[in-house]
Amino acid sequence: MTGNAQSNGSSNLEIAQSNQDLIMTKGKRKKRTWIIAGIVSAIVVALVVAAIVLLTQEDKDDDKKVIEEGPALSLEDLLQGKVNPNSFNGTWVTDKELLYTDASGNLILYSLGERPSVLLASDELIPGSNNFEISADNNYLKVAHGFQKFYRHSYKARYTIINLRNTSDRIELHINDTYDFFLVVWAPVGNGLAFVMDYNIYYKSNVTSEARRITNDGTFIYNGIPDWVYEEEVFSSNKALWFSPDGTKLAYARFDDTQVPLMVLPIYGEPGSMIFQYPKANVIKYPKAGTRNPTVSLHCVDLDNLSEIKRLEAPSNLETTQSPILSAVSWATNDTVSAIWMNRVQNHAAIVTYLITQASYTMETIIDLHEQAGWLELFTAPIFSKDGSAMALILPVDQQNGLGAYRHVAMLSRTSNAPIEPLTKGAFVVTELLGWNHNHNTIFYLANTANDSAVQHVYSVSVDTKETQCLSCGVKSKNKQIDCLYNVAEFSKDASHYVLTCAGPDVPHISLYSLEKKVIDWNENKELQELTRTKRLPTSQRMRFDVDGGFKAQVNLKLPPNLDISGNTKYPMLVNVYAGPDSFQVVEKFNIDWGTYLAANKSIIYATIDGRSSGLKGNNMLFASYRHLGTVEIEDQIRVTKQIQDALPYVDGSRTAVWGWSYGGYASGMILANDNEGIFKCGISVAPVTDWTLYDSIYTERFMGLPTIEDNFVGYHNANLLLKFEGLRDKQYFLIHGTYDDNVHYQQSMLWAKVLEQNDILFRQLSYPDEDHGLGSVRPHLYHSLEDFLDECFIEKESN
Incomplete structure (x- = not known):
């Protein structure tokens, strides 16, 4: 799960940002992340304070000079990407060389040493592609194009191999009449290639050699690439094969999804198209909490003898009734593979090595790890x-x-x-x-x-x-x-x-x-520097508040320009919630997002709160919601919001709202349902989880265990938003979801809507046909709809 919140882990439930993800990191989930990306980034002039401290007068005066003269940040600035900072556009090739594209689209090999930089390919050779990689011997360039997106990290693409010594010499990678591949990777030595087509692995010892097939069983068996749940929650990548450092061996994971249940995603198509006279559908293998997981196995093949494939068995001491989870793989030496295996609920792990010999292999357990109070975060090799x-x-x-x-x-x-x-x-x-x-x-x-x-x-x-x-x-x-x-x-x-x-x-x-x-x-980022100097932007204030258990919640407020702190003017406040385990929002990272726009244009205070179960503060605080999601992390959002209202005289306690995406959508619904004091006037849930038995197994079971009587049925029952409908009666609520959401299925919102309707609870609902979890192609409509709802929520009633 990934989203507006960031995360340390491999989970990927999501939040309110441009790339919505349900998350952990990779940050990794790094590497998640879930970390996390967004419409992006807010101008944060933040002071680190343990109590309420505003910006210094000098800082406020400096900002005023800009704020009073410049126009406010517009929604178009966000939607057109003007506020997105440039990220690093290069890739390390050697110890002192970087591969990058210049402003004209030319591919440059930049040297940090005495060697001059080299133009490898003009923009005419790689038009519009930002997916390229040079071979280990620096003789060939691999360029991907013609992308067909599948899930968060996966896609099919076509690949052109360009001879850098003679750029007119090009090869269109193909097998028979097939030109589309799930994955193509260079060997670490020379210019060999491993690639995945139709869920099977192939190998070429060099660019011009014949392709040889390594596996022959792909369909609902995935070789060298992860299935849906491993891509989303474990590897945070489309890659599940690993060359040995000398390029003579290849380790790969095999995911057998034959017994994994199918999830049907309807496709309604284009208006007026006869092709969609009847709706179509895609199906994905999607394991939900307590259902059958993919059976994963680890294999190693000698690339000089492709018939010699060894299955590297998982350690037998992991307490799991089904296939354990393979969470990370790497090579320690040319002959030794390292792997991390975990039990199904991810609180027991074994780090092992396999010494590969010509005839067999020897497995050795390096360490056995247990976590009684929570889960193990071991998704990086x-x-x-x-x-x-x-x-x-x-x-x-x-x-x-x-x-x-x-x-x-x-x-x-x-x-x-x-x-x-x-x-x-x-x-x-x-x-x-x-x-x-x-x-x-x-x-x-x-x-x-x-x-x-x-x-x-x-x-x-x-x-x-x-x-x-x-x-x-x-x-x-x-x-x-x-x-x-x-x-x-x-x-x-x-x-x-x-x-x-x-x-x-x-x-x-x-x-x-x-x-x-x-x-x-x-x-x-000089253009962005100039934009921040000329646009009217909010300032930021950081605060800390005590929560139960002796912990402190971290708070960040985006404050409208020229804020009247006297209390004579009351400002509405919108709390942006994520609150998923190991996620975090309050960091000193540049961030101009929708909340920045609301603070600058609508004079709305925009708040984020990291309470119990959030990351970055140690396991005692992190594990506070273990096996009972929807409890302490929800309570902290409510109680801290009340403390903000009481502490700041300019916050309008009668006009406070909450909104969230993915896990945040679940949290916003739970907050409204559990708010018995009228702290929140209204709430918005985008793509929410409503019943944890409907979300994927690896994410959910990491934090909740299994939904069985023998394990944690009670925890799942108590966390079920579908049972909390009465708490939303007479409250303003907006439910939004895309019908083609492969992550948090549209089913979640449909069941929630059904429960509200059956109990005569009025709410506003918006469905986006054929949109996935991120709602990427309908952002203007989405944000205008959100703003319209907030205008209605925050309207001040005239006194008699």
Whole structure:
């Protein structure tokens, strides 16, 4: 599940942003993310405060000069992408070389060393494509085009292979008369290729050689690519095959969906088209909570002898009655595959290695992990030392003194039952491993800070001494010369160079660094800088409020320009909720979104709240809603909103609304249903989950267990929005959903509408025919509809 909220995990339920996803990360779910993207990004001039603190007078005066002179941010600015910051447009090819497209669409190989940059292909060779990759020997370019989108990460495409020494020499990749492929990847050595067609894997030892088939059973069996639920909730990718470092072997996952139930998605078609005189339908294999999961297996093939395919068995000690979950795969050495296996409900995991020999293989369990109070977040493969004898990954580590566990960089020796050796410690969360420089024996990672969970920096830690260093601390933004408080990075192959993105709170900028110094400013987003100087924008205020359990909820408010803080003017407030497990919204990341527009144009205070079960604050707070979704995370949204109303004299407590997308849509419905004090006047649910037995198995069971009497039937019953209908009586409610939503099915909203209608509860409803979870092609209509509903909700009644 993924959306407006971001996430650390592999889950992908979604929120109110341009790319809606139900989520965790990958952030990974990184890598989710669910992390997460959006209409994008808000100008955040935020102070980190433990109580209510407004911007300094100097900052307010500076903003006023711009605000009073410039026009307000328009909805068209958002819909046309004018507020979207440029992200890094390159890919590391070697330790000191980047592949990128310039402003004219030409493909450039940029060198950080003494070698000059090289024009590899003109825009005429790769018209309109941003999906290309150079072979390991730098002789060929793979260009994808003619995309047919399937799900969040998957698609079919056609591939042209261009000889870079003679660009007129091109090959259109095909097998017989088939030119469309699910996946095409280069081998790590030379110019060999592995690719997936019709759910089977093929291999070419080089570009001009004959294609050879490796598997021959694809249909409802997926080889080398994930099925729907693994793509969405585990790999966050369309790829499920992995070359050995020397390119001589290929590991791949096989997903047998034969017994997985089918979900039917209707297609209504184009108005007036006789092709759709009768509606059509697509079907997907979609396991719901408690139903049959795909049967996954891991295999390895010697690419010199394709008939020798070894099935690498899962460890037998995982307590699961069905196929365990394969959550990550990587190679430790040329002969050793590493895999992470989990039980069905994802609270027991085994990290194993397979030593591949010509005749067979030997499996060794490196560590067996259990989590009694929650779930394990192990959806990213470990990184390895140069000789493959040790691995680094992110694991929960108890910080003692009642702090509980936080996710930290940990080392494991590649020996059976190896002890965990934490390399970092403290009341902060490591969110991503970035690379391992073997020359300096240093690991790089992203983490927030103990003082402020909303701040993220790039760090290094010495494997030998455990000494840490912050690489991004002290970096200033280009626009306002303020500290970069939210940073991300991409490291080169040997982690000797990196691309640093100062992602907030000011307008993002991107720079290239060696480990010793900055090499070049890559992109300063100057057009966006100018827009933020000329448009009337809100300011931001950060706050913290106590919630039950001794925790603090994080709050961010987008405040209308020229706010009257005296209380003489009362402003309506809209709470944007996500509230899914391990998600977070309150971070120091640049973000101009629909809420920014509402604050600037409609004088609506736009609030986000991270309460219990949100990420970035340790496992004690994270696991607060484990096995009982729809309880404490909902309570915190209600109670903290009330505290905001009471604390700020300019908030109109009689005109407060809530809205959310995906998990946030579920949360907004539950908030209205559980609000017995009239804190919220109205609410909006976009693509909501309404009954957790109707959502996918891997996401739901991670947080809820199984919907059986023996396990957690009561938890599912209590979390069921369909049973809370009476709480919406006499409240203004707007329900929105796309009929072709493959993630949160339209069925969820239809059953919710049916319950409300059967109980004579009035509400507004909007269905978007043939739209998926993100509602991407109807955004203007969507936001105008939302705004119309809010106008009705926030209308002030005249006093008699």
